[in-house]
Amino acid sequence: MSKTPLLEAKNCSLRFGGLSALTDVSLRIQEGELVGLIGPNGAGKTSLFNILTGVYRPTEGEILFEGRSITGLPPHRINNLGMARTFQNIRLFSSLNVRMNVRASFIARLRHGLVHTVRRGRSFRSEEEEIEEAGRKLLAYFGLEEASHHPSRSLPYGDQRRLEIVRALATNPRLLLLDEPAAGMNPTEKEELKRLIGQIRSEFGTAILLVEHDMKVVMGICERLIVLDQGSVLSQGTPGEVRADPKVIAAYLGESHTATS
Amino acid sequence: MHYSAKGFLNPRLGLALGLAFAVILQLCSGWIDSYATQVIIFAAINVTLAVSLNLVMGETGQFSLCHAAFMAMGAYTSALLTGKALPSLLPHLSWTGSSWASQLFFFPVLVIAGLIAALTGLIVGGPSLRLRGDYLAMVTLGFGEIIRVLLQNTNAVGGARGMDGILPATNLFWAIGAAVVTLYTIMALVRSTYGRGFLAVRDDEIAAAAMGIDTTRFKVTAFVIGAFFAGVAGALYAHAVEYISPEGFNFLRSFEIIVMVILGGLGRPVGVAIAAIVITFLNEWLRQFSEYRMVAYALIIILFMILRPEELLAPYLRRFNPFAKKAPTAS
Numbered sequence: 367m368s369k370t371p372l373l374e375a376k377n378c379s380l381r382f383g384g385l386s387a388l389t390d391v392s393l394r395i396q397e398g399e400l401v402g403l404i405g406p407n408g409a410g411k412t413s414l415f416n417i418l419t420g421v422y423r424p425t426e427g428e429i430l431f432e433g434r435s436i437t438g439l440p441p442h443r444i445n446n447l448g449m450a451r452t453f454q455n456i457r458l459f460s461s462l463n464v465r466m467n468v469r470a471s472f473i474a475r476l477r478h479g480l481v482h483t484v485r486r487g488r489s490f491r492s493e494e495e496e497i498e499e500a501g502r503k504l505l506a507y508f509g510l511e512e513a514s515h516h517p518s519r520s521l522p523y524g525d526q527r528r529l530e531i532v533r534a535l536a537t538n539p540r541l542l543l544l545d546e547p548a549a550g551m552n553p554t555e556k557e558e559l560k561r562l563i564g565q566i567r568s569e570f571g572t573a574i575l576l577v578e579h580d581m582k583v584v585m586g587i588c589e590r591l592i593v594l595d596q597g598s599v600l601s602q603g604t605p606g607e608v609r610a611d612p613k614v615i616a617a618y619l620g621e622s623h624t625a626t627s
Numbered sequence: 628m629h630y631s632a633k634g635f636l637n638p639r640l641g642l643a644l645g646l647a648f649a650v651i652l653q654l655c656s657g658w659i660d661s662y663a664t665q666v667i668i669f670a671a672i673n674v675t676l677a678v679s680l681n682l683v684m685g686e687t688g689q690f691s692l693c694h695a696a697f698m699a700m701g702a703y704t705s706a707l708l709t710g711k712a713l714p715s716l717l718p719h720l721s722w723t724g725s726s727w728a729s730q731l732f733f734f735p736v737l738v739i740a741g742l743i744a745a746l747t748g749l750i751v752g753g754p755s756l757r758l759r760g761d762y763l764a765m766v767t768l769g770f771g772e773i774i775r776v777l778l779q780n781t782n783a784v785g786g787a788r789g790m791d792g793i794l795p796a797t798n799l800f801w802a803i804g805a806a807v808v809t810l811y812t813i814m815a816l817v818r819s820t821y822g823r824g825f826l827a828v829r830d831d832e833i834a835a836a837a838m839g840i841d842t843t844r845f846k847v848t849a850f851v852i853g854a855f856f857a858g859v860a861g862a863l864y865a866h867a868v869e870y871i872s873p874e875g876f877n878f879l880r881s882f883e884i885i886v887m888v889i890l891g892g893l894g895r896p897v898g899v900a901i902a903a904i905v906i907t908f909l910n911e912w913l914r915q916f917s918e919y920r921m922v923a924y925a926l927i928i929i930l931f932m933i934l935r936p937e938e939l940l941a942p943y944l945r946r947f948n949p950f951a952k953k954a955p956t957a958s
Contacts, residue, residue: 419837445839457834459827461894469820470827474839476820480848483821484812486639490819497820537839 370433372397372541372573373418373449378427380413380597387413388424389598395541395573400563402588402605403577406617409594411577412454415545418575419451420444432540446474450539452530454546454577458518464529465514468501471536501536507569508532508562524555528562535566541573542566548580556580560587585609593617638815645807653800664799668867670907671802672860675809677887677903678896679856682813684885685894686822687849688829689756690764693771694857694884699876700747700774701740701858702865703784708736709794709866724795724866733796737805737862744858745851747774752850756843759832771881778873789872790865797867805863806900809856814896816852825849826894879921890931 371394380388388410395401405411417424420441429437436444459467482490505511508528513521518529527547534542544563548556560583566572578584584591584605591608593601601611608614656664680694713722713732720728755766779787816822824845827835832842865871887906891899909927913920 421833421837440841441833441836442839442841445837450839451837453834453837457831457837459823459830459834461826461830462823466823466826470823470835470840471838472820473824473827474841478821480816480821483819484815486815494820533838 369396371395371430372399372432373575374430375414375418376428376430378414378417378424378429380410380417380422381425387597388417389596391427391594391597391599393592393599393602395575397540398567398571398573400567400574400587400589401576402584402591403575403594404579404581404584404591404608405594405600408596410597411594412545413597414594415451415543415577419449419543442474445537445539448538448540449543450534450537450541451543452527452534452545452547454549456526456530458526458530458533460517460519463515463517464510464521465498465501465505467518467529467533468504468536469497471533472497472500474537504532504536508565524551524558527551527559531562531566535570535572539572541575543575543577545577546579547576548578548583556583559583563587638811638818642807642811645811646804649800649803649807652803653798656799659799665867666907666911667799668797668802668863670904671799671806672863672867673884673887673903673907674806674900675856675860675863676884677891677899678806678809678813679853679860680884681888681891681894681896681899682817682825683849683853684888685892685896685899686813686817686825686829687846689846689849690760691767691850691853692764692878692881692885693751693767693774694853695876695878695880696771696774697744697748697854697857698861698864698880699778699871699873700744700854701861702871702876703778703790703861704743704858705736705740705862706790706793706865706871707784708739709733709796710790710792722794725798729794729796733801733866736796737801737859740862741855741858744861745855748851748854749847752847752854756846756850768878771876771878775873775877778876785872787873789870789875791870793865793869793871795866795869797863802863802867805856805859809859810896810900812856813852817896829894890927 373395375391375393378388378391379386391410391414403411403414413422416422418429420436420439420443423438427437428435431444431447431449434447436447459470462470476493478490478493502511502514505514508531510525510529510532513525518526521529531542531544531547548559551559563574563576564587567574576584576588588605591602591605592599593608593614595617600617601608601614603611652667659667676694676698680691683689683691709722709729709732713736717728720726722729751767751770755763755770758766778784784790817825824835824840827838827840828842828845836842861876883906887903888899890906891902910920913923
């Protein structure tokens with residue numbers, strides 16, 4: 367592969383004092399790819415997310431986004447470069463209604479700063495209108511328009527997860543990191559989610575890195591899987607390859623996998 | 628369903644009406660007795676203080692205990708300007724409270740007082756706003772005390788004796804005008820896409836940063852703007868009471884402003900302004916049992932928390948809020 371990957375992590379480690387959360391993790395994600403990140407509880411999936419998005423700085427190693435080093439940049443800068451994420455435990459802005467949650471994602475790209483906002487001139491108003499329209503389109507596309515004016519925490523659980531994804535998409539990312547989007551969803555909502563992820567790829571061409579426990583969701587939609595165990599990469603490849611890898615079966619899928627497949 | 632396109636209405640009409648009100652009240656000042664004038668001026672200054680602190684505490688969620696220190700910066704700066712700098716620079720003009728020279732120069736004096744306070748806010752806020760919750764409260768508490776002690780030990784500004792004989796330049800127009808401009812600026816700022824950044828930082832800093840919002844910058848911005856208006860309020864206060872001393876800007880003063888913000892309902896500028904007015908008048912009335920004032924405050928806070936006035940008042944406030952979005956109408 368000669369093409370520069372969209373995201374590349376090179377030999378990343380993360381330690382908290384004596385506790386090693388990640389050891390020598392390397393991964394590559396190409397433009398437009400859909401990659402699944404799996405692993406048992408405590409394998410370091412969320413830690414990996416946190417170093418990729420700048421919440422933590424890796425103790426060792428380097429992270430490149432479109433060939434540029436983003437190691438140690440603060441989270442908002444990484445988002446501005448084109449990487450957005452959702453959270454395992456939903457983190458919506460609870461005092462804002464649905465459309466204002468989406469609107470907050472446009473702040474970093476505002477042409478108008480403080481002075482224009484206070485002056486409220488014509489160009490300020492036209493920009494506000496543009497943003498409102500862009501947000502409305504996104505909400506409409508993902509079927510949340512009816513709920514635009516509702517407080518975000520009044521939404522049903524599945525819709526809150528969906529709103530988090532819409533809010534992340536509104537920052538116009540090249541890469542979307544989804545942290546267990548199917549957690550706590552019922553089977554219908556999971557089907558809905560799979561459809562939604564497909565929609566994101568076809569409509570926006572965004573690459574997606576997906577952390578997920580639910581094997582049905584992961585195996586069904588991902589092109590490539592990375593398996594983490596005890597802080598390091600255990601295996602990677604197509605779902606079929608990973609499924610057949612004896613190391614993975616031993617460490618993660620175990621008996622239940624052989625029983626269900 | 629059809630939604631209003633902008634979501635945030637243009638509120639400049641409110642600003643114009645408010646300033647007109649200030650002018651009219653000033654023109655009628657001959658008919659208002661001097662005690663009432665003084666109380667109205669205090670109420671307006673308290674509105675400025677509370678609404679500006681509301682940006683920091685209510686909208687951005689940063690617990691600041693040093694609003695009185697910013698007020699002190701503005702008060703001392705302006706007192707030095709009108710008491711020493713201006714008369715020595717322009718000695719041939721008449722410098723009494725209502726002379727045209729002092730009234731004309733009062734505007735730049737207010738702005739400079741605000742800017743000095745804002746600069747102080749930047750110096751304090753830059754490093755300390757990386758702290759959260761209780762830690763920030765402690766740092767701001769400490770900073771407020773540092774300012775007070777510094778003033779107490781600076782002979783050039785009278786030390787613990789303070790400064791007296793300050794020009795009585797504050798009148799109804801300046802006090803109410805400043806309150807109206809503060810209320811407008813902060814409401815206009817918050818009710819915009821840009822302003823959602825303050826609320827996003829308050830609700831969830833980690834999520835805000837992940838959505839590309841520079842959280843430190845928003846916090847420092849809120850702090851600096853809050854400090855600016857506190858400085859202006861301090862200048863108005865100094866030129867209303869004609870005497871300032873470091874003790875007047877101690878922790879209790881900051882606490883009084885915090886009470887107004889909490890009573891008004893954190894993050895509701897109109898509610899906070901109303902609370903500031905109510906507390907000022909309450910203060911005047913409670914003067915008869917002065918040492919029990921703080922007891923009364925505490926009781927009132929507890930009562931308000933039990934009764935949750937923001938829930939009771941919210942629908943009415945929204946109706947009179949010129950910034951509120953139009954309700955969605957079925958098409």
